[in-house]
Amino acid sequence: MITTGGLFGRDDERRRLGLLLGNARNGRGGSLLITGEPGIGKTALLEASAAGAAGLSLLRLDGFESEMTLPFAAIQRLTIPLSEHLPALSDRQQQAIEVASGVADGPPPDRFLVGLGVLGLLAAAAAETPVLCAVDDAHLLDQESLEVMAFVARRIAVEPVAMLFAARDEETVAARMGGVPELALGGLDQESATALLSRSLAAPIDPASAAAIARATGGNPLALIDLAEGLSAQELGGLGLGNDPIPVGRRLEAHYARRVRETDDEVQQWVLLAAADTTGNIDFITSAARAMGLGEDVLDQAEAAGLVELRETVRFRHPLVRSAVYNAASGADRRRAHRALAGAADQHGMVELEAWHSAKATLGTDAHVADRLEHAADLAARRGGFASRASILTRAAELTPPGRVKDSRLVGAAEAALAVGAAQIAHELLERVDADSADRVDRGRMIVVRCALGMFTADPAVLLPAAAELARAADEFHGLDTEREQRALLRAFESCAVADRLMRGVSQDALGLRIEAASQLGGGPDTIILAGLGSLILRPYAEAVPHARAAFDAIVKLPNREMMHMGSVIAALGTFLWDDAGRRSALARASAAAREAGALQALDALMWATSLSELNGGTVRRAEEAIEQVREVRRAMGYDAENVINAALMAWTGSPRHVVLAVADGANAVGFGGVGASAIAAVGLRDLAEGRYRDAYDCLKPLIQDPFLQVTPLQYPDFVEAAVRSGRAHEAEPYVDLLMERAAANDSLWCRGVAERARALTSEDSVAESHFVAAVQALGRTGAQIDLARAHLLYGEWLRRMRRRREAGEQLQVALQHFDHSGAQMFVPRTRAELEAVGAKPVAHTDSGTPDLTAQESTIARLAAVGHTNPEIAANLFISANTVDYHLRKVFQKLGISSRRQLADRLDAADG
Numbered sequence: 002m003i004t005t006g007g008l009f010g011r012d013d014e015r016r017r018l019g020l021l022l023g024n025a026r027n028g029r030g031g032s033l034l035i036t037g038e039p040g041i042g043k044t045a046l047l048e049a050s051a052a053g054a055a056g057l058s059l060l061r062l063d064g065f066e067s068e069m070t071l072p073f074a075a076i077q078r079l080t081i082p083l084s085e086h087l088p089a090l091s092d093r094q095q096q097a098i099e100v101a102s103g104v105a106d107g108p109p110p111d112r113f114l115v116g117l118g119v120l121g122l123l124a125a126a127a128a129e130t131p132v133l134c135a136v137d138d139a140h141l142l143d144q145e146s147l148e149v150m151a152f153v154a155r156r157i158a159v160e161p162v163a164m165l166f167a168a169r170d171e172e173t174v175a176a177r178m179g180g181v182p183e184l185a186l187g188g189l190d191q192e193s194a195t196a197l198l199s200r201s202l203a204a205p206i207d208p209a210s211a212a213a214i215a216r217a218t219g220g221n222p223l224a225l226i227d228l229a230e231g232l233s234a235q236e237l238g239g240l241g242l243g244n245d246p247i248p249v250g251r252r253l254e255a256h257y258a259r260r261v262r263e264t265d266d267e268v269q270q271w272v273l274l275a276a277a278d279t280t281g282n283i284d285f286i287t288s289a290a291r292a293m294g295l296g297e298d299v300l301d302q303a304e305a306a307g308l309v310e311l312r313e314t315v316r317f318r319h320p321l322v323r324s325a326v327y328n329a330a331s332g333a334d335r336r337r338a339h340r341a342l343a344g345a346a347d348q349h350g351m352v353e354l355e356a357w358h359s360a361k362a363t364l365g366t367d368a369h370v371a372d373r374l375e376h377a378a379d380l381a382a383r384r385g386g387f388a389s390r391a392s393i394l395t396r397a398a399e400l401t402p403p404g405r406v407k408d409s410r411l412v413g414a415a416e417a418a419l420a421v422g423a424a425q426i427a428h429e430l431l432e433r434v435d436a437d438s439a440d441r442v443d444r445g446r447m448i449v450v451r452c453a454l455g456m457f458t459a460d461p462a463v464l465l466p467a468a469a470e471l472a473r474a475a476d477e478f479h480g481l482d483t484e485r486e487q488r489a490l491l492r493a494f495e496s497c498a499v500a501d502r503l504m505r506g507v508s509q510d511a512l513g514l515r516i517e518a519a520s521q522l523g524g525g526p527d528t529i530i531l532a533g534l535g536s537l538i539l540r541p542y543a544e545a546v547p548h549a550r551a552a553f554d555a556i557v558k559l560p561n562r563e564m565m566h567m568g569s570v571i572a573a574l575g576t577f578l579w580d581d582a583g584r585r586s587a588l589a590r591a592s593a594a595a596r597e598a599g600a601l602q603a604l605d606a607l608m609w610a611t612s613l614s615e616l617n618g619g620t621v622r623r624a625e626e627a628i629e630q631v632r633e634v635r636r637a638m639g640y641d642a643e644n645v646i647n648a649a650l651m652a653w654t655g656s657p658r659h660v661v662l663a664v665a666d667g668a669n670a671v672g673f674g675g676v677g678a679s680a681i682a683a684v685g686l687r688d689l690a691e692g693r694y695r696d697a698y699d700c701l702k703p704l705i706q707d708p709f710l711q712v713t714p715l716q717y718p719d720f721v722e723a724a725v726r727s728g729r730a731h732e733a734e735p736y737v738d739l740l741m742e743r744a745a746a747n748d749s750l751w752c753r754g755v756a757e758r759a760r761a762l763t764s765e766d767s768v769a770e771s772h773f774v775a776a777v778q779a780l781g782r783t784g785a786q787i788d789l790a791r792a793h794l795l796y797g798e799w800l801r802r803m804r805r806r807r808e809a810g811e812q813l814q815v816a817l818q819h820f821d822h823s824g825a826q827m828f829v830p831r832t833r834a835e836l837e838a839v840g841a842k843p844v845a846h847t848d849s850g851t852p853d854l855t856a857q858e859s860t861i862a863r864l865a866a867v868g869h870t871n872p873e874i875a876a877n878l879f880i881s882a883n884t885v886d887y888h889l890r891k892v893f894q895k896l897g898i899s900s901r902r903q904l905a906d907r908l909d910a911a912d913g
Contacts, residue, residue: 017184018165025131025163026056032154032164034139034178036171037186057133057163058126062150064141066324068279070357070393072386075146076119077102079134086125091876093597094118101145101384108562109385112145112421113637114599116152117879123153124160124881131161139168144177144388144421151178151639156880159887179639188220197222201229257325264306269326270338271299272308276326277338277361279354281314288345293337336362353377360396371400375410382417391417395430408439412446419450422602424457442485445477449489452496455672464672467496469506472515487527490519494534495569501674502709509710513538529555530570537577537711543746549577557587561594565603568610577711579743579752581618581785588614596877605634612647613679617715618751618785621653621824629856637879648680652687653827678704678712686719690827694726705736714743718788721759722795730763737763751788754780758792761799769799790819794832801839810841817843853895861885862892866905 021031060082068074080098087095097110098118126132136142136150154164166181168174175183189197194215199206218224261269274289283300290299303309308326310316317323327335343358356373363370374397381389394414401407415430431447439447448470455463463470471493478486497504497512507515517535520528533552536545553574556567564571568591575584588611595604608631615624624647632645648664665680685700701720704713717736724733740756743749754776761772773796780789797812817832819825836843854862857878864874871882871889878885893899896907 017182021163021165022057022133025127025133025161028131028159028161030127030157030160030162030164032157032166032181034154034166034168034175034181034183035186036168036174036183056131058130060126060132060134062134062136064136064138065279065281066141069141069143070389070396071143071279071353072145072381072384072389073101073103073115073143073149074279075142076115076149079146080119080122083122083126086122089125090118090121091872094121094876097385097599098122101386103380103384106383109383111599111601112148112385113152113601113879115145115385116149116156117599117876119149120153120156120160120881121875123157123162124883127161132163134162134164136164136166139166139178140171140174143386144392145386147174147177148388148421148639151181152637152879154178155180155637155639156884158880158884160881160883177639179641180636181639188218189215189222189225190220191215194218194220194222194225198225198229201226255325257322258329260306261308261322261326261329264308265299265302267295267299268302268306268308270334271295272303272326273330273334273338274341275303275309275315275317276323277335277342277358278315279357281316283311283315285342285345285349286315288348289338289341292341292344336364353380357393360400363400366402367400368402368406371397371406371410374400378413378417387417387420388423390414391421391423391426391430398433403435404438405440405443408434408443412439412443412450415450416446419453419457422457424454428454441477442481445474445482445485445489448474448477449485449492452492456496456499459671459673461670461672464496465500465503466506468493468500468504468512471496472507472512475515475519483522484527487519487522487531490516490531491527491534491570494573498569498573498710499675500672501678501712502707503669503672503674503677509538526555526559533574534570537574542743546578546746549574553578553580553583553587557583557590561590562598565591565595565598565600565607567591568603568607572610572614573711576614576617576715579618579747579749581749581751581783584614585611585619585784593877596879599879601634601638601879605631605638608634609647612650616649616653616679616683616787618783618788620784620786620822621650621826622822624650625654625824626856626859630860633857633878648676649683652680652683653825655827658684658687675712678709682716682719685716685723687827689719689722689726690831692831694723697723698727698729714739718755718759721762725762733759733763750779751783751785754778754783754785754792755788758788758795762795766799766803770796773799786819786823787825790816790823790825790828793819794828794835797832797839798835801835806839806841809839810836813839813841814844854892858888858892858895861888862904863908865889865892865901866908868901 017033021033024031060079062075062079064075076098080102087098090098094114094117096105096107097114099105100107100110101112101115123132123134139147139150142150150164150166154166157164166178170185188194191212195208195211198211198215214228215225218228261272264272270293271286271290274286274293278286278289280286287297287300300309300311300315304311307318308322310318317326330338339358339362343355343362346352346355346358352373356370356377359370360374374393378390378393378397381387381393391414394410394417398407398410398414401410411430411434415427418424418427418430427450431450434443434447436444436447452463452467452470452474454460455467471489475486475489475493478489493512494516497509513535516531517539520531520535522528530552533549533555536548539545540548553571556564556571556574559567564587568588571584571587571591575581575587588607592604592607592611595601595607608627612624612627612631615621615627628645628647628650635641635645646664648661648668651664652658652661661680661684665677665684668674668680669677681700682704685697685704688694688697688700697719701716701723704716705720717740721733721736721740724730737756737759740752740759744753744756757772757776757779761769761776764772773792776792777789777796780792783789793812793816797809797816800806800809800812803809813832813836817829817836820828820832833843860878861874864877865871869877871885874885875882892904896904898904898907
């Protein structure tokens with residue numbers, strides 16, 4: 002417990018702050034966002050800093066309004082004192098921090114990769130001494146830095162690091178810092194406030210006056226301390242009993258402004274320069290002051306006046322002094338200061354800073370300044386600062402005369418805003434574009450952004466016609482920008498997959514023709530991929546397979562940075578080819594690339610694709626692990642992870658039938674027709690598992706009668722079983738033939754196995770066994786464990802009908818083992834019932850797997866088992882190496898093992 006000295010009047014506030022610091026000292030970190038009126042959060046930081054001085058190394062970071070458009074500005078300042086720990090990071094994390102900080106060139110880093118690097122730096126520093134990282138005025142951090150700091154705060158687990166943020170009570174801060182615990186502070190109670198004021202004064206004050214001032218300040222501790230420092234007890238006594246407003250809140254800012262106006266004119270100009278500056282660099286401010294004709298000693302006068310502190314950098318005694326100076330100045334004076342700072346930035350080669358100050362110094366439009374701002378926006382993007390790029394391009398557009406260039410900059414700002422998830426800002430920027438006067442390329446870009454916004458906000462009015470709209474965007478790009486044209490059509494295919502049968506505005510064939518036409522343009526991998534997708538839609542299966550295979554191979558050969566954005570296309574082509582191993586491998590590689598790059602949004606999409614794919618040609622267990630990783634990614638990004646659901650997986654894992662169908666209806670209502678259809682198909686399969694064959698038939702037949710691209714053939718085997726078992730074998734025959742034709746064309750063991758299984762169901766008893774055996778043999782050489790288990794189950798049921806009870810029991814025991822290992826529990830009751838029917842007792846299943854491990858523990862265990870080091874695992878999962886070590890120790894304890902080799906053996910046994 003910390004001693005607050007009266008600064009906090011509530012026990013729960015003291016407890017929460019004391020617990021945070023105590024945990025950090027004891028090796029378990031945490032974070033806290035303190036919000037309140039100006040001064041209250043700062044006081045909490047001061048209190049925590051004083052209390053944490055014993056045994057905690059203090060890192061201070063302040064937010065500055067003038068830096069809010071400079072990407073990673075605060076992170077650059079934070080990492081300077083931590084630079085000695087850079088060698089503890091991976092090369093990629095080091096590069097991310099250096100590129101983001103502007104000290105090295107390289108690929109633009111994702112902000113979450115920068116966050117992982119900062120987490121590693123803090124963990125390395127804390128290995129020597131527990132760390133308290135205190136961030137003041139968090140609401141004034143640049144957006145990239147705030148998101149990085151929030152990411153770090155969410156990922157701290159077992160590191161001796163406490164992160165304490167102080168911010169004004171603003172909704173935007175809480176939204177950006179989602180997932181960080183918040184403590185909303187009010188002022189001190191009357192007794193504590195009066196005691197603080199009395200203790201802060203050099204001479205006694207009348208109790209009645211002290212109480213009046215305490216009430217007027219609302220118990221704001223910093224206001225009380227500042228008043229005590231700025232006024233004598235006699236002055237305060239008169240103020241407390243008089244009619245003049247007590248200077249707190251906005252009045253406190255006015256109080257500081259009056260103090261500034263009492264200084265010499267040169268001092269006022271100098272402190273205005275310092276307030277408008279973003280660097281705090283004394284030499285830089287001095288260069289600007291010299292350009293304004295200010296004397297060399299004016300900075301000493303400003304310090305003597307108690308307005309600033311001159312150390313390694315210029316610091317205002319309080320943020321309200323800075324805002325008071327800047328806000329009290331006239332517009333002309335502010336522009337003059339920014340012009341001087343722009344000149345100093347130009348002399349020092351600070352390109353971004355020069356453009357920013359020049360923009361601040363400009364009234365109306367100025368094409369030359371706007372050009373420089375656009376260049377600064379490009380530099381921000383090279384550092385991964387897309388939020389800053391959006392802000393800078395927006396300002397550049399404001400300075401640009403009406404016309405094509407202005408429109409292009411607004412669209413570029415919208416694209417950058419969308420890249421960081423700022424959907425509302427992107428929408429507002431598009432609304433400012435004059436679509437009638439915009440050129441074709443910009444109109445196409447606007448369509449692409451609007452469709453992406455529709456996906457982000459789940460707007461059915463946009464989702465359903467998105468494929469048609471993206472095809473229209475491709476038409477706008479045609480003949481002007483081939484790369485954008487082809488990329489728009491790739492997105493059109495993805496939108497088609499999302500909307501599924503609900504797609505509006507274009508038919509599947511029309512979209513296929515447009516995609517195929519674009520595949521004739523130029524060369525390169527996009528051309529090959531589009532040709533494969535066009536064939537998937539338009540051509541007979543056997544004719545389409547070579548083109549689809551070429552497209553899949555082209556994706557696999559893409560650089561990681563491109564492949565990680567192709568998840569839905571990988572899933573579609575891999576499914577079309579019935580290539581379970583290739584699809585799994587490609588999705589795993591793309592996911593690894595996204596993790597390495599810190600591209601959490603791409604990883605989110607890839608894990609969704611993996612979860613859905615594993616339910617067809619994989620295992621339920623792997624599907625569940627993938628969806629749990631989606632939740633973990635959402636938590637890392639600060640989003641709500643509790644409502645992450647895969648409706649099809651819900652059907653597989655026991656959710657009531659009516660609940661799954663309701664979720665499917667909800668997905669269809671917002672335009673996610675693919676989600677709805679997959680849920681209905683999974684419900685039909687569960688009906689099969691539970692022996693409700695007529696229900697399964699009724700559920701699956703509408704999907705079969707209204708086929709959709711590569712998805713519907715996956716449902717052929719289920720429909721065949723439902724039709725045969727409900728007395729409609731004649732309806733099943735055509736789909737068995739189709740499966741056999743596909744197996745002959747694609748050379749897939751997975752496809753061959755399910756086709757043979759389906760053929761066995763429709764064959765005479767004299768030949769059925771050969772097909773069952775062929776199915777088991779083919780599927781046994783794939784990763785499609787559920788389909789293999791179903792083949793053993795059906796074979797066992799057939800053997801029971803043939804009165805070959807011992808052999809039936811053997812097949813059913815194998816099926817039961819595979820269902821258990823794969824997590825397909827919905828088939829277990831049917832399998833056990835069949836075993837009982839043949840008089841066999843189900844063998845007690847000794848689970849050599851990992852039933853007691855959490856999803857994160859299971860993932861860490863599997864990565865460790867194949868040889869990854871703790872730092873490598875940490876980089877993959879966006880956690881620290883300390884957290885990996887903590888979870889591995891828990892895994893070893895739960896499994897009763899002591900080495901990674903034992904872990905590998907255990908997991909190999911679990912995978913069967």
